[in-house]
Amino acid sequence: MAADIWQKVDLDLVEIPAEEAPQSDKPTPAEWLSRWKRIRPYIDALASLFWVYAVLKVFIFDVDRSLIELVAPGAGWLADFRLLTFVALLAIAAVIGRSLNAILCVVYVLFFPGVVLFWKVPKALIKTRSWVTFFAVANVLVDVIGSFRYVAVAAALWLFAAVFVLATDSQVLLVPSLLVLLAVLGVSYWRTIRFSARPTRFLEVQSKVIESTMESDRFTGVLTIGEDLNSDEVTKFNAEQQQAFTQRLANGVLAHRVLGLWAYELDQYRRSTFSLVLNLGGYLWLFLQTLATLTLVNYGLYKLSASSFTYDATPTVITFARYVLAAFSGSEIAAVQARSDLAGAFSVLMTLIGVVFLVGFGLTLFFSLRKGRQDEAAEETTKRIRQQEAALESKLQGEFGVSMEEAIERLAELRYALNGLITYLSSRIPDYGRR
Numbered sequence: 001m002a003a004d005i006w007q008k009v010d011l012d013l014v015e016i017p018a019e020e021a022p023q024s025d026k027p028t029p030a031e032w033l034s035r036w037k038r039i040r041p042y043i044d045a046l047a048s049l050f051w052v053y054a055v056l057k058v059f060i061f062d063v064d065r066s067l068i069e070l071v072a073p074g075a076g077w078l079a080d081f082r083l084l085t086f087v088a089l090l091a092i093a094a095v096i097g098r099s100l101n102a103i104l105c106v107v108y109v110l111f112f113p114g115v116v117l118f119w120k121v122p123k124a125l126i127k128t129r130s131w132v133t134f135f136a137v138a139n140v141l142v143d144v145i146g147s148f149r150y151v152a153v154a155a156a157l158w159l160f161a162a163v164f165v166l167a168t169d170s171q172v173l174l175v176p177s178l179l180v181l182l183a184v185l186g187v188s189y190w191r192t193i194r195f196s197a198r199p200t201r202f203l204e205v206q207s208k209v210i211e212s213t214m215e216s217d218r219f220t221g222v223l224t225i226g227e228d229l230n231s232d233e234v235t236k237f238n239a240e241q242q243q244a245f246t247q248r249l250a251n252g253v254l255a256h257r258v259l260g261l262w263a264y265e266l267d268q269y270r271r272s273t274f275s276l277v278l279n280l281g282g283y284l285w286l287f288l289q290t291l292a293t294l295t296l297v298n299y300g301l302y303k304l305s306a307s308s309f310t311y312d313a314t315p316t317v318i319t320f321a322r323y324v325l326a327a328f329s330g331s332e333i334a335a336v337q338a339r340s341d342l343a344g345a346f347s348v349l350m351t352l353i354g355v356v357f358l359v360g361f362g363l364t365l366f367f368s369l370r371k372g373r374q375d376e377a378a379e380e381t382t383k384r385i386r387q388q389e390a391a392l393e394s395k396l397q398g399e400f401g402v403s404m405e406e407a408i409e410r411l412a413e414l415r416y417a418l419n420g421l422i423t424y425l426s427s428r429i430p431d432y433g434r435r
Contacts, residue, residue, distance in 0.1 A: 047112035131265035257425035259389040270378035308340040328354030
């Protein structure tokens with residue numbers, strides 16, 4: 001029946017585009033848009049400062065009071081009138097600009113994190129015109145979302161423990177806090193080494209998503225001609241039927257080209273060094289976490305028993321950070337040294353942690369350069385996507401009775417609106433001729 005379906009196509013229904021009339025001078029951009037482009041960098045800077053202030057104020061320390069005390073000691077009481085300051089700024093904005101403009105700027109500042117997340121970042125990714133960058137960002141997002149539960153719990157435990165170490169001298173709080181810090185660090189080491197040696201979750205997720213989408217009844221439905229068009233009672237399509245027929249054929253062609261482009265770009269990503277960069281970034285974060293954790297643990301030991309260390313001057317957190325960095329290489333600093341058996345044992349443990357870190361980092365670098373399991377997993381994912389691509393082409397040929405290239409030619413004859421997109425996608429896949 002598919003071979004006869006094309007006899008029902010009525011090319012007389014295809015609209016021939018009329019000659020375009022000469023265009024008049026293009027209108028100049030709206031005055032408000034030009035003005036917005038001029039002031040947007042300043043609004044972005046103001047919004048960034050506002051949100052940095054808000055985060056510091058709510059989650060870290062009383063930033064405005066501290067700044068006032070730094071500039072004018074004894075005038076910290078002015079911070080109690082911060083609400084009046086904001087009202088004054090709004091009044092100044094209303095005077096300088098129009099009322100509507102001032103309101104829109106305030107709304108923009110209030111929703112600036114959403115603007116960055118849902119507009120500025122995607123826009124920057126699009127401007128790169130790099131699928132490799134897109135895959136790298138998607139890889140990070142999939143890992144973050146997949147590990148969100150662990151990250152949220154571990155971060156909360158670590159922060160609570162760190163605050164207790166820095167803010168209290170109570171043994172009841174210090175001992176559990178030190179154990180929590182060490183436990184979170186140990187789990188972080190295990191997860192970092194394990195994730196660097198196994199294929200990323202990103203590869204597995206995209207295989208499952210593509211296969212489940214391609215095999216779903218809903219997707220199959222948009223590719224099927226349907227009984228209404230295949231009926232023997234229909235000898236020639238009317239305009240509505242021909243539009244539906246054209247769209248269903250185009251759905252299959254577009255899906256085929258998207259799959260081909262996805263497989264090609266994924267293969268390019270596999271050949272890039274982004275997986276190595278991501279692994280190195282993970283180990284850099286692990287190093288910073290190790291330094292911060294061990295510094296807090298040693299500082300906590302010092303608060304539990306100052307006699308556990310020898311020192312000339314009262315050691316600070318920075319002093320213990322230097323002490324930890326030296327312990328990584330098995331050396332010491334003169335400012336503070338381990339004295340008790342517990343502090344000495346922990347100094348040996350820090351040296352062992354440094355060795356484990358270097359070994360794990362070296363193995364990650366080695367496997368990343370060899371691209372062993374990661375490379376095999378990427379190749380397998382690419383292969384499965386191309387299998388879906390081939391299955392789609394076979395399904396489309398069985399349904400419409402034409403090859404993929406013939407389908408593209410038919411769509412051109414039917415003057416399909418998105419034919420330019422199909423041509424663009426095809427031009428981005430140079431290895432079609434080799435498959």
